[in-house]
Amino acid sequence: MEITSQDFKAVSSAKLKDEKLQKALFQAKDGFVVSRAKVVKELDNFEAIRQAASDVRDHCLAHLDEYLEAWESRAQAAGTIVHWAESYEELNAIVVKIAQDNRVKKIIKSKSMVGEETGLNEYVEGHGIEVKETDLGEYIIQQAGEHPSHIIAPATHKSKEDVSELFAKKHDRPRLEDAEKLTHEAREILRPHFLDADMGITGANFMIAETGSTVIVTNEGNGRMTTTMPRVHVAISSIEKCIPTLDDFALMMRLLPRSATGQVISNYVSMTTGPKRNEDLDGPGEFHVIILDVGRTRVLGSELREALRCIRCGACMNHCPVYQNVGGHAYGWVYPGPIGSVLTPAYNGLENAIDLPNAATLCNQCGVVCPVKIPLPDLMRKLREKQYEKNLKSKTEKWSLKVWAYVATRPKIYSMVTRVMARAGKIVGGNSGRIRKMIFAGQDWTKHRDLPTPRGRTFRDIYLNSKKINKG
Amino acid sequence: MRVGLFVTCLADVMRPSIGLSTLDLLERAGCEVIFPENQTCCGQPAYNAGDRATAQKLARKVVSEFADVDYVVIPSGSCGGMIKAHFEDLFSDLPEYKNKAQWLSARTYELTDFLVNVVNADSFNTSFQGTVTYHDSCAGLRELGIKDQPRKLLRTLPHVELKEMSGAEQCCGFGGTFSVKYGDISSRIVDLKCDDLESTEADAVVLGDLGCMLNIEGKLRRRGNHKTKVLHIAEVLTGRNGEEAE
Numbered sequence: 001m002e003i004t005s006q007d008f009k010a011v012s013s014a015k016l017k018d019e020k021l022q023k024a025l026f027q028a029k030d031g032f033v034v035s036r037a038k039v040v041k042e043l044d045n046f047e048a049i050r051q052a053a054s055d056v057r058d059h060c061l062a063h064l065d066e067y068l069e070a071w072e073s074r075a076q077a078a079g080t081i082v083h084w085a086e087s088y089e090e091l092n093a094i095v096v097k098i099a100q101d102n103r104v105k106k107i108i109k110s111k112s113m114v115g116e117e118t119g120l121n122e123y124v125e126g127h128g129i130e131v132k133e134t135d136l137g138e139y140i141i142q143q144a145g146e147h148p149s150h151i152i153a154p155a156t157h158k159s160k161e162d163v164s165e166l167f168a169k170k171h172d173r174p175r176l177e178d179a180e181k182l183t184h185e186a187r188e189i190l191r192p193h194f195l196d197a198d199m200g201i202t203g204a205n206f207m208i209a210e211t212g213s214t215v216i217v218t219n220e221g222n223g224r225m226t227t228t229m230p231r232v233h234v235a236i237s238s239i240e241k242c243i244p245t246l247d248d249f250a251l252m253m254r255l256l257p258r259s260a261t262g263q264v265i266s267n268y269v270s271m272t273t274g275p276k277r278n279e280d281l282d283g284p285g286e287f288h289v290i291i292l293d294v295g296r297t298r299v300l301g302s303e304l305r306e307a308l309r310c311i312r313c314g315a316c317m318n319h320c321p322v323y324q325n326v327g328g329h330a331y332g333w334v335y336p337g338p339i340g341s342v343l344t345p346a347y348n349g350l351e352n353a354i355d356l357p358n359a360a361t362l363c364n365q366c367g368v369v370c371p372v373k374i375p376l377p378d379l380m381r382k383l384r385e386k387q388y389e390k391n392l393k394s395k396t397e398k399w400s401l402k403v404w405a406y407v408a409t410r411p412k413i414y415s416m417v418t419r420v421m422a423r424a425g426k427i428v429g430g431n432s433g434r435i436r437k438m439i440f441a442g443q444d445w446t447k448h449r450d451l452p453t454p455r456g457r458t459f460r461d462i463y464l465n466s467k468k469i470n471k472g
Numbered sequence: 473m474r475v476g477l478f479v480t481c482l483a484d485v486m487r488p489s490i491g492l493s494t495l496d497l498l499e500r501a502g503c504e505v506i507f508p509e510n511q512t513c514c515g516q517p518a519y520n521a522g523d524r525a526t527a528q529k530l531a532r533k534v535v536s537e538f539a540d541v542d543y544v545v546i547p548s549g550s551c552g553g554m555i556k557a558h559f560e561d562l563f564s565d566l567p568e569y570k571n572k573a574q575w576l577s578a579r580t581y582e583l584t585d586f587l588v589n590v591v592n593a594d595s596f597n598t599s600f601q602g603t604v605t606y607h608d609s610c611a612g613l614r615e616l617g618i619k620d621q622p623r624k625l626l627r628t629l630p631h632v633e634l635k636e637m638s639g640a641e642q643c644c645g646f647g648g649t650f651s652v653k654y655g656d657i658s659s660r661i662v663d664l665k666c667d668d669l670e671s672t673e674a675d676a677v678v679l680g681d682l683g684c685m686l687n688i689e690g691k692l693r694r695r696g697n698h699k700t701k702v703l704h705i706a707e708v709l710t711g712r713n714g715e716e717a718e
Contacts, residue, residue, distance in 0.1 A: 013656040321643045321661045322654075359654050361647025361661075362520060363610035378561070384522030397521065397649070405518060405526040408481070409533070411510035418485045425486075433715070434693050444652035448659035449690035452486070452702075455717040459484045459491035462717065463507055 001119050001147065003348050005332030008355035012322075012330040021157055025327050028156045032318035035262025036369070043258075053255050054373040056248050057309035060240075061300060067209040067242045068291070074212025075289060078274030083290040088118035091292050095120060095201070095234060096127045098288055102232050104129060104198040110216065110223040111135040112203030113151055113312065114236045114292055116334045117347075120201070131201075132193045134222035139186055143170045149328030151335060152260050152314045157327050190222070200226035200284070204237035205312065206252065207289070210245040213273040214289055217256060217266045224270050233284040235272065238292040240300075240308040252311055255371035259313040295347035303382050307342045309372040316366035316376060322359055331356060338366035338376040345383055354392055357383035400441060415460055422454040422461075429453030475503040475586075476541035478534070478555075480548045481513040482682040483704075489716040490682065493706035494547045494583055501591040508537040516554040519562060520648055528569075531555075531562050535572045543590065544580040547706050549612020550681050552582040557615040582612055584621035584680060584705055594628050598711035601631030602675035604703075607665070607688065608641045609681035622680060622705050632708070635672040639665070646687040662691040669700070676701035678708050 004011075015021055040046050060067060072082050085091035091114075099107065107124065109131055115121065121131045121142070133142040137155040141148060144166055148154030155163070160179055167182055168175035171189060176182050202223060204214035214235045216223045227233050243249060257263040276283030299308055317323040317337025328336030332353070333344045341356035357380040366376040387393055393401075407414050429435050434450040437443070445451055475498050479491040498505050515530030534555065538544045546552040559573035587593040604626060612618035626634050645651065645661025652658075665688060669677045677700060679685055689702035707714055 363643035364614040388522035408512045450693040457717040459488035
């Protein structure tokens with residue numbers, strides 16, 4: 001997917017003025033945050049589970065090579081054909097090759113963020129093969145010609161009215177207002193595609209080394225049908241999704257649905273181990289898994305490593321005050337919100353996503369809800385340090401920092417400068433006690449709010465003076 | 473006990489009554505207050521901007537200025553969080569300072585935490601009365617666990633009624649330079665905070681961090697709200713209104 005994170009500032013400002021989007025975001029926020037809080041409270045040892053999951057993910061990452069090899073050999077033993085891809089083009093080309101080898105004309109697809117990374121749909125369609133997204137949210141945005149704005153609720157930026165309008169136009173049917181009826185209509189339209197598709201593509205939330213399985217965690221029946229109905233099933237995933245055992249998977253599942261949607265368990269948990277066996281009633285004749293490594297190995301060896309613990313629940317974005325107000329598209333790539341502000345520069349280069357690590361208040365709401373304890377604010381700060389080292393900061397910011405640092409490290413000068421500021425600020429503010437308009441960097445403050453003025457004297461002056469008087 | 477007062481650069485320049493109130497509260501609790509005269513800033517602005525070298529320089533300065541006290545008390549969750557949650561990381565490549573940072577971190581307290589958990593302060597000399605709502609600052613809450621302490625203190629005041637706002641734990645959108653670099657987003661976030669606190673109809677919003685204070689007060693006044701007072705918890709506990717520069 002093309003990256004447009006460079007436009008974060010302009011796009012986010014526009015999104016703030018988009019009333020329809022604001023309404024949709026407001027509704028989504030309440031749903032996610034409130035339901036998560038409720039189910040987390042029901043567990044009496046949530047923090048201990050988080051710690052255990054974080055430890056398991058760290059252990060996986062420390063032994064990733066071993067677990068991936070173990071996974072591969074067990075998957076192959078079950079009849080799975082395993083592919084490794086080191087670039088987006090490579091993954092896309094493998095998919096098309098499998099499709100061509102099997103004379104595939106139509107593909108049904110369930111949600112995959114790796115597929116978003118590689119721009120899979122456009123590529124496959126470019127080779128004359130039809131791709132139908134079957135997750136309701138993904139279907140909506142495919143019809144609208146858009147990209148997901150959230151990793152688990154891809155169409156969360158759309159209101160019900162948007163969908164009514166879109167479906168009426170695309171399906172050429174009378175406009176429906178009721179959400180349930182709209183869902184039924186999508187289902188009716190999609191059903192024949194499930195029946196005549198030649199190939200199904202899914203993602204994989206996890207790959208379990210112990211059994212050589214891939215797993216998808218979903219809420220709609222589309223995932224189950226995609227893995228079982230077509231002749232060929234292709235699962236695409238990335239190297240960091242490998243976990244050692246079924247027990248580890250059970251641990252992750254205590255956290256993933258709770259953190260993502262506030263469910264105790266998702267409606268479907270589908271585990272695939274190899275293609276259809278002789279005694280099976282249904283299932284694909286061929287099962288391929290393509291495992292991507294773009295950026296992952298590099299991040300594994302970097303100080304951003306903890307970001308690879310991510311199990312893609314979306315809690316960080318649901319709780320982020322910035323995401324809640326600007327939505328996912330402003331972030332300009334596949335993964336929005338706090339995890340996106342780390343992964344986007346990590347995978348695409350810091351210079352292509354200058355704003356993202358900075359566009360955060362470091363409030364740490366993301367850090368405290370993350371089910372695998374990724375220290376997201378710390379990772380954003382590390383990226384800021386990299387920007388500083390690589391001279392990627394704006395001149396204004398660099399020079400303001402330099403001047404401030406010069407003063408703050410020299411107490412005598414500092415005390416004089418602050419004395420003048422306290423005095424001058426009070427004079428400028430006058431009787432109102434606030435400044436309504438400032439110049440230079442200050443104008444960005446007073447564009448939006450007043451500045452309460454200083455009170456004329458610094459604490460230091462008052463304190464030292466009173467001490468002198470007391471002594472005298 | 474010898475207590476070092478780290479007044480914080482923002483309180484020093486913008487609102488001395490926070491420092492004066494903190495001083496009163498500590499002395500009233502029987503502490504011998506030490507104010508190292510050369511103190512400036514904890515280094516957080518540089519740290520969060522990615523300028524690690526400057527942050528280290530300032531952090532070293534803090535560590536050496538407070539080497540001779542039993543406790544350090546700070547009327548700010550943000551600067552307190554910097555020392556307690558981040559100095560160790562900042563000195564990860566300077567072993568000598570890392571030990572000093574650990575020593576300092578263990579002795580450093582955010583003001584309300586110190587009043588409640590170290591000196592058990594439970595009576596205050598304040599003329600303040602009215603309804604208040606409390607805004608939890610991000611660093612105080614999520615780095616230092618400051619949640620019940622200020623509420624406990626407010627409940628000791630007979631003429632003060634606490635009305636919780638919805639979203640009290642939600643960020644106010646300040647975020648240091650974020651507030652000017654991403655002014656449009658920051659402005660929206662603080663607008664939502666103002667909506668929440670205004671809907672309690674409290675006479676004052678009380679908080680423990682000057683960054684949030686400037687942001688929230690600045691926004692309230694710009695919105696035309698000149699009625700809701702914005703007060704630091706130290707000011708409420710001593711009856712100051714923030715205007716003092718005695």
